[in-house]
Amino acid sequence: MEFQSINPYNNEPVGKFTALTKEELNEKLTKSQIAFESWRKISVAERCQHIRNAGQILRDNAEQYARMITLEMGKPIFESRAEVNKCAWVCDYYADNGETFLAHEIISTDASQSFVRHDPIGAVLAIMPWNFPFWQVFRFAAPTLIAGNTALLKHAPNVFGSAQFIEEVFTKAGVPDGVFQNLIIHHDETENIIAHDAVQAVTLTGSESAGAAVAEIAGRHIKKTVLELGGNNAFIVWEDADIDNAVKIAITSRMLNCGQSCIAAKRFILMEAIYDEFVAKFTKIVSDLKSGNPLDDTTQVGPLARKDLADQLNRQVKESVKQGAQLVLGGTQKECLHEPTILGNVAPGMPAFDEETFGPLAAMIKAKDIEHAFALSEQSRYGLGVTVCTKNIEKALSYADKVSDGAYFINELVKSDPRLPFGGTKKSGYGRELSKDGMMEFVNRKTVYVQH
Structure with missing residues (x-):
């Protein structure tokens, strides 16, 4: 079998890849x-250096x-550069902290000595998506390899060129043969x-259906899974918010990666008093975004x-729109190009409210009160993250326990950071990546008990 990656901007082939027998x-x-x-016998310090x-x-x-x-x-190329540099950051983070995270955890008991050690478990299969083809892999691979595991990458077929480069990175870094392998x-x-x-074990970032299928197979074989699935994040703006700043954050959250992100803000839930102002300012900025060849440094979408x-x-x-939403901006499509689109007066029951919209579509929703x-x-059905924009920080913090999602951000877009755990609830999956939590997902936390 042969795979071909295609440039979505001009439909030209990027590369051909032959499947493994x-x-x-x-x-x-x-x-x-x-x-x-x-690999497991190599010191943690040496693995960190790699x-x-x-x-x-x-x-x-x-x-x-x-x-x-x-390609x-x-x-857009400037976003791709940022993605690669973020991957370098996650490598630095785990190289700096790996030894500390994996150190024995001393616990006082009736024993002469008792502690938890963190041992590797073996090979971990990573099933990764195309939307952040480098970042999704490195945020898994850096902690997993430092922990002493080996990694097998099954990437999305339209980014097999990126997958080959990722394997090359680890080879150039001195990682021994067989420790990280790309599977075509x-x-x-x-x-x-x-x-x-x-x-x-298996880690998957992808759709709800893919996650369910992989979890079912892994469950049959009694193997652990971590699932990072879809999202339909709410972006809530209170009446007291700095509207200009909220709009700026909202634009980045919705239009980054042309809206193809699980943690993008998708449902903009606005207090009635500021609804018109927010929508007008948001629409003005979106209408000025430059679409075009993503290899052009000035292209934004x-x-x-x-x-x-x-x-x-x-x-x-x-x-x-057929169900009553107002088409405020955009709505046209040509091949892979979909114009940035804004829908007003969106309500539950509409696809723009109920479904994950993976693209440059912003759904504007009115709320009577907080x-x-x-x-x-x-x-x-999803539970990745929520943003609240307000000047009343204490009041916003008081609502944190009312949010069932895996993240709650105040006056900032929901984003991943190597220093913080990342993951969702409900149909957004389970398990955590990044921070110490991400490393602990694929280790054997082994209890050691000594009585003299």
């Missing part, structure tokens, strides 16, 4: 198992890697890989990664 795949799985036995090296290689080759990201999935395979092979003795994704977004827009705003926010 079953024999080649089995060889890689066995190699991962063998590599684990030696990951630090990876961070420097990312910086040294940022332009080359950023160009591949943009394969269409995000069709998703039909996923079950066989999960069932293999080498694989001890590129194409969606595939035509089927643009078709899906267009369906959601049309159905929402309690109503949070009730609307909770009216979602």
Whole structure:
């Protein structure tokens, strides 16, 4: 089988990739198992140095890697550069903190000595998406490899060029052969890989349906999973908010990566008193965003990664308008290019409210008061994050326990940071990435008890 990555801006081929045969795949799985036995014995300090090296290689080759990201999935080149540099940051973070995170945890008991040690578990399969083709991989790989595990990457077929570069980064960083391997395979092979003795856990970032399918397979084989799935984040603006600042944050949150982000703000829940002002100012800025060739440094909005994704977004827009939403701006589509779109008077029951909209579509929703705003926010099958914009910080903090999502940001867009745990609730998945929590997902927290 042969895969081809296509530039979504001009429909030109970027690269061709030949799938592994079953024999080649089995060889890689066995190699991962063998590599684990030696990699786990290397000191944590040495493993940290390899990951630090990876961070420097990312910086040294940022332009080359950023160009591949943009060619394969269409995000503006300046965003691709930022993604590569964020990957370098996560490498630095875990290289700086890995030894501390993995140190024995001393616990006082009736024993002469008792503690928890953190041992690696084996090979971890990472099933990764196309929207942040470098970042999603490195935020998993840096802590997982430092912990002493090996990694197997099954990337999205439209970004296999990025996947090859990622494997190259670890090779150049001095990571031993077999410790990090890129698998060019069709998703039909996923079950066989999960069932293999080498694989001890699976992490997936992707759609709800993909997460459910992988969790079911892994559950059958009693193997741990971490799932980072979809999102339908609420962006709540109170009457006392600095509207200009709220709009600025909202634009970045919704339009970054052409709206193709699980943690993007998608439902803008606005107090009635400031609804018109917010929508007008938001619309003015969005209408001025420059669309075009994503390789151009001045382009702010590129194409969606595939035509089927643009078709899906267009369906959601049309159905929402048919159900009573107001088309404030945009709404047109040509191939992978979907015009930035704003819908007003969106309500529950419309696709723009109920579904995850993966593209440059902002749904504007009126709330009668703060309690109503949070009730609307909770009216979602997803639970990744919520933003609240207000000058009353103490009052906003008092609502933190009323939000069921995995993140609650005040006067800032929901974003991932290596220093903070990241993950969701409900249909957004389970488990945490980043910070110490992300490293602890794939270790054996082993109790050691000594009585003299």
